[in-house]
Amino acid sequence: MSKPPARNGAPQRHPGEEDDICPVCKSNRYLNPSMRFLVNPECYHKMCESCVDRIFSQGPAPCPVAGCARTLRKQRFRKQTFEDLQIEREVDVRRRVAAIFNRRESEFNTLLDYNNYLEEVETLTFNLLYNIDVATTEARLAAYSKQNATDIANNKALSARESASTEAQLAARKDQGRLRREAARNEEEEERREREEGRREVIDKIAHSTEDPDKIAREGQKVVLKKSTARRNATDRLRAQDAASVDNASVPLFQIAGLTPITQPEPDKAYDPFGGYVIRPTCFTLQEQYEHPWLEKAKTDAQIAAGGYDVGEYCARSMMEAFAGLGVFVEEEVAGRDRSPGADVGTAAAVVTGGD
Ligand SMILES: [Zn+2]
Ligand SMILES: [Zn+2]
Incomplete structure (x- = not known):
């Protein structure tokens, strides 16, 4: 200039x-x-x-x-x-x-x-x-x-959001660092305490037992070593996890303008083990209520209901048992025995599993 x-x-x-x-x-x-x-x-x-x-x-x-x-x-x-x-x-x-x-x-x-x-x-x-x-x-x-x-207001809001998210990320990272430092301090303290305890135990044992003192000392050392190795492995795992999460957190800090937004894939639907096949009684309709003095008594009796007994469940099962077998014709079943397996199976998934 x-x-x-x-x-x-x-x-x-x-x-x-x-x-x-x-x-x-x-x-x-x-x-x-x-x-x-x-x-x-x-x-x-x-x-x-x-x-x-x-x-x-x-x-x-x-x-x-x-x-x-x-x-x-x-x-x-x-x-x-x-x-x-x-x-x-x-x-x-x-x-x-x-x-x-x-x-x-x-x-x-x-x-x-x-x-x-x-x-x-x-x-x-x-x-x-x-x-x-x-x-x-x-x-x-x-x-x-x-x-x-x-436009000015929109861009202002956008930068405010960006700086807020950057600040949140920085704060989160700071927090993680603090937690890590605390964990390391605790770990050191724990290790020191354990070593002290082990030594005291060994001395106690030597004082009160007739075994060879050298052997007792060797065994005590082994126990302490085992404990500290196990703990170190655990903290190493935790640290690796922490590092992974920090890496993930730092990704959004890099911003490249002019990229089209990524569309999120649709979330998976809830898993249906029967593949849409519905098991529903075909010969009767289950009522909400069945009038019977004995059922009324079971419903209100605390001794029966306390165990989780459900009258509705009892009725459904009784009805199913009463109508079981209706609509099944033995001749058809017998004739179907020679057919290839899978033809009668209810669901597509069952065909796949039963096919081979
Ligand atoms: Zn002036
Ligand atoms: Zn002045």
Whole structure:
């Protein structure tokens, strides 16, 4: 970029010690270390906190810096982020422009279109930064913002969602790390405790038994070794699982624009072991209720019902047994014996299993 043109109304930076002196009341940070400087994005003239309190507490007032006289409000004063006020102002302007021109590359047909758009935006920003045609530029900005209000809101919501999901992922990863560290600490503690316990046991045994002390010590060592190996294997498995889940979590962080969304396959239907074949009584219809004094007694008797006895179940079984065999003709069955297996089988799945 070429050399910036002369600035009108932009703050002049004073080098050296003067940075620590309030241009309004001339108090020095050297004498008052708790002094804080504030700037107002209206003109970016800095002044100390007590000056802001004194001058602007009664409402809007003109900037006290000589030759400025812009009307400032107290609530817009804020802490200076960058030492160079020119940078402070540039960051503010860029943030404001970027909030309005928030189109994404994926919205453009070609890269050339997108680059042209970026160039246009940069020209507007440059004009605002160096006060070139400010009125025209502001008008263009306002017009664009009005015309594209919906798109701007949509893209804003989109980036908010993206940053929220990124933050959630970072938080999850942090959490996992913390849990892993905790687990490692616990494991170390456990191992130390077990070793201690094993040693104590061995000493106890040696004291109270008549066996060879060397043998007891060897056996005790073996037990401790076995335990720690088992635990190490378990934690190794857990760690591998953790690593796998971290890898999965990091995938969505990479975003490539312009990809078509992947359609999810339909979820599998519930498994039907009979392949649609329904076993339903054909010779009778099961009633909800059967009137019989004995059944009524069974229904209300706590001694019978306590065991989970179900009168409905009893009726269904009685009916099935009463009608069992009806509609079955022995001649047909006997004639069918010579037919190939599978022809009479009820379901397609049964044919497959019974066929070979
Ligand atoms: Zn001051
Ligand atoms: Zn000013």
